[in-house]
Amino acid sequence: MSELLLKSVMSWNWKDAAADWKGEESVMRLLKHCSTIKQLKEFHCRAVHSGFHKSLSVAGKMILFCAVWENTDMNYAVRVFNSIHKADAFVWNTMIRGFGKTRQSEKAFAFYRRMQRRKPDVEADTFTFSFLLKIIGGLGSVTLGKQLHSTILKTGLQTHTYVRNSLVHMYGMVRDIETAQHLFEEIPDADLVAWNSIIHSHVHCLNYKQALHLFVRMLHSGFHPNEATLVVILPACGAVGALDFGRRIHSSLLLQQQQLLEITSVSNSLIDMYAKCGAVEEAYQIFSNMKGKNVISWNVMILGLALHGNGLEALALFGKMLQQNVDRPNDVTFLGVLSACSHGGLVDESRRCIDIMARDFNIQPTIKHYGCVVDLLGRAGLVEDAYNLIKNMPVQCNAVVWRTLLAACRLHGRVELGERVRKHLLELEPDHSSDYVLLANMYASTDQWNEMSRERRSMQQRRVWKPQPGNSFIGISGLTLAKETIETPL
Template sequence: MTVAHSHRFSTASNSINISLLSKQLLQLGRTNNNSETLAEISHQRELLVSSLISKLDDCINLNQIKQIHGHVIRKGLDQSCYILTKLIRTLTKLGVPMDPYPRRVIEPVQFRNPFLWTAVIRGYAIEELIAAYGRVGNMESAAELFESLPTKDMVAWTAMITGFAQNAKPQEALEYFDRMEKSGIRADEVTVAGFISACAQLGASKYADRAVQIAQKSGYSPSDHVVIGSALIDMYSKCGNVEEAVNVFASMNKKNVFSYSSMILGLAIHGRAQEALDLFHYMVTQTAIKPNTVTFIGALTACSHSGLVDQGRLVFASMYQTFGVKPTQDHYTCMVDLLGRAGRLQEALELIKTMSVEPHGGVWGALLGACRIHNNPDIAEIAAEHLFELEPDIIGNYILLSNIYASAGDWGGVLRVRKLIKEKGLKKTPAVSWVVDKNGQMHKFFPGNLNHPMSNKIQEKLEELVERLTVLGYQPDLSSVPYDVSDNAKRSILIQHTEKLALAFCLLTTSRDSTIKIMKNLRMCQDCHTFMRLASEVTRRVIIMRDNMRFHHFKSGACSCGDFW
């Protein structure tokens, strides 16, 4: 009988009669109960179902596999490594990710033989190892392993794309996405979200437009797919178009904690603190959605960027007391930043001393940054001492301390820090600003860069702009130059700051009614902030400036940060 069934199923059509199989299994169970018969029943059951799965290898889909698996469970065969091995092999051929379904197949198995584990390892270990390399930032090993795969399925492509995106390598993520499309692999929701994340890091509208096109082409409307909607909110916020982020959020039929958190943080980094806090309050009082760690980072960032110390304290206190969320190092970083920006440096230092977790570099970095704002070299030295121990090779910490000494006129301190930098062989990260023109071409500007084809016109435009700003009372803030040089030399350095070069370029190449968007890799200095604010008034242009901390929206001589940054 078993041989007949095996032959029948191996030569049958691709249409599987599940009910017929069930009846045959049931009939097997009604035979006599002697030990030999029971052994034969068990053997016949396994051969019957495994022959069916074998037949489905070339024509299966996930729903059929689930149907077969359900019958396997109902007939008591869910501990059969022989059958489950075939199931796993079929699932891997389909490219079904390890989570959640294949994991549900193997987790209940009490005794797992080598054949089952070999199927799991061959089918899933490589993709999971690629993803693991990505999680620890080793994308070179991930790429090497990926390229060794004879067949690259959607899971492997997704691991690479999301890995590059998570490790701040957006250009590589886009390149792999293009390769995936050319290979004929259709992106799933997670892959598209990884692509959108990469576009967000590039911060240019042309990439934002392409991300939307990819999502639409893949059939993932943000209104119906919360993962895509949340990713688009994050992308639009980071590309300087917070209004479009708000529109996406409003269009979503279903929202979760990630969509709320993305929107709260997006509003916060654009200086719309009260809107961010109102949305946070609405989420925790009017919906059943519980805030997570990221939600609180968004709410605390809103308070920090607007100097709302009392509200920040309330939000921080409510984390554990009301919502059971334990503060992490990142939340303490937000609180130190909040207190520090408000000038409460000693209070911020005391908070660090009482932290429930060990402070990381971000916490001490927030305190050091606040010392730069308020010119406090004493507390800066305490913060720097910890930073030099935790992050000995991060040159930004040394530069920041050097700048604090320079602002205080302590040129001996400046020389000591520069000596440390030289001894460690550290290289300073060059400042760079960039803009994207109407054709999608990126233009980068470095300090005093004369290599741009329009450099002469840019210099002329800057000189003209300085004359117009001087009428409004602009005077270069010489304290923004941390060098012991003459005042004239400081003025020459300030006028060549990268964001000013980018602004002059935009004034020369864009229409008068368009918004100017400038990105920078470092924090904008006080002089450039004043320059941009006044420039928005004399040129009657809206200027959106993103530095490594936040967005500044300059309009009619005012900034969205209220000069609190």
């Protein structure tokens, strides 16, 4: 039936338009089978010819297609919107949602203000505020978030589940984690979405320990984690090296929720967690058993191998990816390959990698890609080659890459080149403590004590101080995913 409907659209008889489109229901069925903007525009023309374009339902569905579905075209959505005599809240919300999806936040709030001026004919509802809160979270504006929160309080919609969870998530995304936690604790009966929102908020704010504690609280509250929970909590385990905790989660999924392991994003998160915790063999086992690999799966595994110095294995996996020709590599793939080359000292391979990026895959190397090559050349003692690469690369060099080269100059005692590199750093970040220290140590390693003392005095005169030393830890005090917790269905 669907093929006949689509065929009737494509072979439309303009003379018999009114006769063939006998009702709004049949028109909506035809619209449902449009799959491209071109087909939608043809449908729109025929809707205008037959008079159905005046239907709010038909126009709303056309806007939904333009704004939300895969073929986003907000310019055309605006044209359809402007042809509507009196839009309802669904249409207004769809426009705001579409602008949010396409990262046109200013236009989204412009439509919101226009919507506000239409009171009392149309008023913002729970969907309006939830879409706007998501946009604010992406912008990272705590001021704008608090302003909208104040408006929500005036409308009395702050207790609505959808809005309340969106508020928690928004405050987390703008890194006001205290307010996010406070709002969460005020929820009388938090649902799984609320738990996911506050856990994600803490992970976003790098509060990994608190996120893992909240996950345990969630389990004790009787909730089962879903895909959204796992793709957030597993990276948190990897970030702090909580391997035993991550293994417990994996074991519980094997025992009770194997269907979640069939989801590609969950498997990718498990690979990432194991790789970052140093359990590369376990990561590779999951990768090998995956049925639905995507480019992220390959990237995570390549990066995981590269992270632990398995450069040749990472390159072999990249070669397998190209040979299978299932997923096309992207810029992250090449970043992993170059990182593998850097850790493995594979100079020639890194140069070939940079060449094929643009030539064979039309991917322009970024400063991160060039930075990997500079690091590799510096490690190999080819500091002049690294300097020439920086001077000739098509992107502007940043302080991090220059500093990488300065460290290589210090390592290999190349004082003259180090001084040239230091001049570039003075233009970018004149008072970075590590630059003074690197150059002073370089002078000391070549017995140039006067120059070393001069650099130290210059550092003191400019009141540049070395940062306080950090500390590290293994494991998380007071955090256990006990056997009895695991035996409770997740």
